[in-house]
């Protein structure tokens with residue numbers, strides 16, 4: 052029995068294990084049936100797959116959750132789109148249920164459900180850019196942060212059913228080209244309003260409908276996001292803050308803040324500007340449990356980064 056999830060693990064829920072003598076055999080049978088794997092799934096693939104409800108599994112109580120380690124070949128099978136489609140038809144394997152803040156490049160999206168909104172993270176394009184789709188759960192209105200690349204994969208997040216979210220807004224966190232490769236396509240398909248920092252708007256390939264500055268807000272259905280201008284990585288970089296009334300704040304930082312440091316700057320003046328804004332507008336006013344969603348790579352929290360602020364200043368990057 053294992054409690055807690057290690058970083059990078061993903062959680063799958065098996066909803067129908069009745070006919071299987073073990074979870075391993077069950078998934079093995081599915082993988083082999085659909086021949087989506089270059090070799091049979093071996094028992095060693097499950098060596099570190101940890102059943103979170105062992106007793107439930109033994110009694111065939113459902114659902115049973117399995118943790119798939121990052122290195123497991125099984126994980127790659129479960130992430131293959133064809134496999135997921137085939138298995139969904141059998142109602143055997145459903146998607147991830149535990150948000151860790153990690154998604155694989157070109158891999159499956161990860162979704163976190165808050166009481167008011169859902170947040171879906173997807174890595175797109177050759178530079179492992181993160182696109183975030185936020186959906187208001189009451190109205191179905193959606194907002195996309197960085198239509199960075201892979202128009203089709205971003206569109207797939209919205210689905211095609213009659214109840215699919217309506218993409219009302221796209222916010223571009225800053226003007227660097229890896230963050231807007233799909234902006235024109237997604238905007239053209241959806242008619243969404245386009246938002247970007249005022250000082251970066253002129254450098255985008257599509258006209259900005261609403262230029263943003265410090266203190267502005269962007270609507271998301273019944274909710275709203277607060278705009279925090281962070282000047283330095285680019286002059287018009289913006290972060291977006293969602294204050295969850297039931298929990299900790301959620302901060303989308305673009306390339307201005309990552310695990311381990313601020314975003315890249317090209318002059319000492321730009322570095323000082325970014326650090327000053329991060330200090331005054333983020334670290335001084337938001338709590339340690341603020342969850343940080345960066346423009347590339349894994350998520351972090353302000354509490355994890357705060358002890359390093361002085362070190363970042365001293366090193367100058």
Ligand SMILES: [Fe+2]
Pocket residue numbers: 225227284306
């Ligand atoms: Fe950037």
